[in-house]
Amino acid sequence: PRATVPALRAAAVEALRRATGGDALCAELLLLSALSKVTARDGPDGGAKAVGHLALNLQVPTTPGGALNATIASAVEGALRYLCPVVRGLRVDGTSLNAAAWAPARDVQVTNQIAAAPLQLPPHAILVADETPMAPAQLSERGVANLAALADVAVKQMVPYDFGFYKLDFAVDVALVLVSRGKSLLPGADLLPLPVGEGPSDVAAAVRSVAEALQLAPGGADAVRAYLTLAGELDTAIGEEVTRRAQDDFVAARQADPSVGVNTLHTWCTLVRLIAQSELATEPTEAHWTRMRAIEEERMRRVRTRMAEKRGAGVAV
Numbered sequence: 001p002r003a004t005v006p007a008l009r010a011a012a013v014e015a016l017r018r019a020t021g022g023d024a025l026c027a028e029l030l031l032l033s034a035l036s037k038v039t040a041r042d043g044p045d046g047g048a049k050a051v052g053h054l055a056l057n058l059q060v061p062t063t064p065g066g067a068l069n070a071t072i073a074s075a076v077e078g079a080l081r082y083l084c085p086v087v088r089g090l091r092v093d094g095t096s097l098n099a100a101a102w103a104p105a106r107d108v109q110v111t112n113q114i115a116a117a118p119l120q121l122p123p124h125a126i127l128v129a130d131e132t133p134m135a136p137a138q139l140s141e142r143g144v145a146n147l148a149a150l151a152d153v154a155v156k157q158m159v160p161y162d163f164g165f166y167k168l169d170f171a172v173d174v175a176l177v178l179v180s181r182g183k184s185l186l187p188g189a190d191l192l193p194l195p196v197g198e199g200p201s202d203v204a205a206a207v208r209s210v211a212e213a214l215q216l217a218p219g220g221a222d223a224v225r226a227y228l229t230l231a232g233e234l235d236t237a238i239g240e241e242v243t244r245r246a247q248d249d250f251v252a253a254r255q256a257d258p259s260v261g262v263n264t265l266h267t268w269c270t271l272v273r274l275i276a277q278s279e280l281a282t283e284p285t286e287a288h289w290t291r292m293r294a295i296e297e298e299r300m301r302r303v304r305t306r307m308a309e310k311r312g313a314g315v316a317v
Helices: 002-019 024-035 072-083 094-099 141-155 203-215 220-233 240-256 262-278 286-312
Strands: 040-042 049-051 056-059 087-091 125-130 158-162 167-171 174-180 190-193
Touching: 002 024, 002 072, 002 203, 002 220, 024 056, 024 072, 024 174, 024 190, 024 220, 024 262, 024 286, 056 072, 072 087, 072 125, 072 174, 072 203, 072 220, 094 141, 141 158, 141 174, 190 286, 203 220, 220 262, 240 262, 240 286, 262 286
Parallel strands: 056 174, 056 190, 087 125, 125 174
Antiparallel strands: 040 049, 158 167
């Protein structure tokens, strides 16, 4: 019933909050990323940029002692696996990049068939790419190709299939969560620095806590999963009221800060549509827009703070 939607949404956010060590903003954005989907494709033949999906880059903090909190990627992946039907984790480091092809390729030596690969995913799958193990490394030709293929997923939502004598891009629709020490190696994702000290200390305990949160929802975990499926399939379009508000806010933002560009407007429109979608609304309202601006301001405040901290420590940003 529609009356249970707020409680089901709250249960999903709470489950993700527990997986991220109590970070409510991260949980909210993870939910929106999981619900996102490609709504349009820009550029020649739709191959330049995908519009509508929300790629999220979680910047992992170090502990006060300087150690990396390396559990966040595993905890987020585990929570999403508990909520969503298809979730794939991908370790991104020199060894894994050089080891095997991430994009499908034809085995011309033995089977003469396309071999399955990590980036070959069904629509509405979620890919959690963990860059935290990344260290300076020499990438082979295969490693460079794998990194380029992952970048194509992040920006274009395309995966190149190698047929041996030629390559052909196939469209995908995959929610992408990047977890990294600094800003991701990949373009196109919205950066969210995580507060220092946050993150689960025990992945298994965090996933158990996720399960407990979902059991408190009306109808339990299955009801939350059904809600996520329904919300993910919903088509939401921005109407005239919010379009006017977007134009006014964008002009005001540009006047205050000339560095604000069209990508900011794209992010705003994607977020407000997803917030409405998460409430099973087919059209965003002024209230959704106001909420989106609050979420985005908090995200950008974190980005500015982290950049200031790095400058203060003499680290290039």
